[in-house]
Amino acid sequence: MTALTERRPDSRDGAPAAVVDVAHLEHVLLGRWRDVRRAARELLADPRFHKVEGLSSAEHRERVLEQLRLLVAEGDVLRAFPAELGGADDHGGSLARFEEVLTADPSLQIKAGVQWGLFASAILHLGTEDHHRRLLRGAMTLEVPGSFAMTEIGHGSDVASIATTATYDPETEEFVIHTPYRAAWKEYLGNAAKHATAAVVFAQLVTKGVNHGVHAFYVPIRDPRTGEFLPGVTGEDDGLKGGLNGVDNGRLAFDHVRVPRRDLLNRYGDVAPDGTYTSPIASPGRRFFTMLGTLVQGRVSLDGAATNAAKLALVIAVTYGNQRRQFTAASPTDEVVLLDYAEHQRRLLPRLAQTYAHAFAHERLLEAFHGVFSG
Known part of the structure; x- marks a missing residue:
């Protein structure tokens, strides 16, 4: 039997009960682009964007393509593009919104990243006005996948x-x-x-x-x-x-x-x-790295998406650990929740702390990225 931690603080023992201001914590975690993230989450709560388990690969691919078309119509996917082309010149906000797509279906997030974060962005950043006029509109609207x-x-x-x-x-x-x-x-x-x-x-x-x-x-x-x-x-x-x-x-x-x-x-x-x-x-070396540097947003967004994936996994794991009971200990009748076991805490809480750290570090990275690309 794994050793138990000390009992949780209880006001009956004279210790104050732990209180977390959840709303403020959420406000801090969502960062500078919190309104953009909230809007994205509201949109992505629509079942039309959700992954459907059990589809064949061919069916899943076609569903994700249709979801891309929905994003064109409803999803504010052009936020990073220049205002004169229908965008908002908001590079940090664009990535913050894009990272949330993972919560609906990771395939949709990756396919959207290829279309707008790589293909269209390469035309934007490596091309000139002629390319923007002739080629960029089709890439932005998905007319040209x-x-x-x-x-x-x-x-x-x-x-x-x-x-x-x-x-x-x-x-x-x-x-x-x-x-x-x-x-x-x-x-x-x-x-x-x-x-x-x-x-x-x-x-x-x-x-x-x-x-x-x-x-x-x-x-x-x-x-x-x-x-x-x-x-x-x-x-x-x-x-x-x-x-x-x-x-x-x-x-x-x-x-x-x-x-x-x-x-x-x-x-x-x-x-x-x-x-x-x-x-x-x-x-030639400086020219090469300048070209590659214009495409760095893909790496920044994957860092944020990976952090969001960790958050989702930990919501499941911590909730389960806080509700699932196993074996009796101090009480002959009350079973112990898993998170009261030290071993379970050692498995989950360091990962939880790391994910908080990742979230704050990614926000700093996103701020730096936005500053560079906004000139």
Whole structure:
């Protein structure tokens, strides 16, 4: 039998009963964007957004796609985008709201993150006014479901060494996107297995025989009417994804696929019609990390979503431990609640404390992120 802790404070023993101001604690935990979080929770309480257990992967994927369309209509998904494009220029509030989507269905949160946090955000942050005018609206409204094709089978974290190439052809003013071998296939891409009709593809930009490093390109990959891959594009389904079966992860490869010169997302590097390369950032290394830095919101939001997942799990575990009774001890008739056992406390309370710490640390991270991206 596990040893018991001291009995809980009881006013009958002369000790004051512990009192927690729950409303104030909630106010503090929800942080600067508490109103945004509350609005998101109210929206996501709608059963239309909830995960339905027992669906096949195909059914779950289609349900999540329909839920994305609901978010477009009702979910304030454009908060991080510029006001002139229909957004609110609220980067911190956008992530705070996005992190709450996990409470409805983690698959929905991930698929929304791919569409707006990666695909559309890459067009916004790596493209210029021409791309915003031509391409961004479709990504923002889900008219063009998109994928973010960076990771390769042979290169994950080492993005600078990816092997996909984009070689400029001055005769046609096009880039030729090519996957030279199997390890260069783009892999683990959200939306790629089924729904994406375009992708932001990261590749080594080569012009006049010189490799200028990794750049991003807007590449159509499927016929939106038929869902079939366009000529030169090949793809495979990654299959079931544990805990995220509503996400259609897949892999892509390109066989000399041509895209117009103007579809290079050229905020940090451009190619003239004759093939001359220019960049406002002279250092290739600094240019590369500047490009990647504009996409950091995905990592910030996953930190917040992971913290929310821990909160949900602990609500269940602590509530159960505070209600479930097992064995008698001081009383011959009253069984002891699990949380009165020291071993149960040692298992749960450190995790509870860590999650409080994570919540406060994430709020500081979110504040810093908002400050940087708000200029």
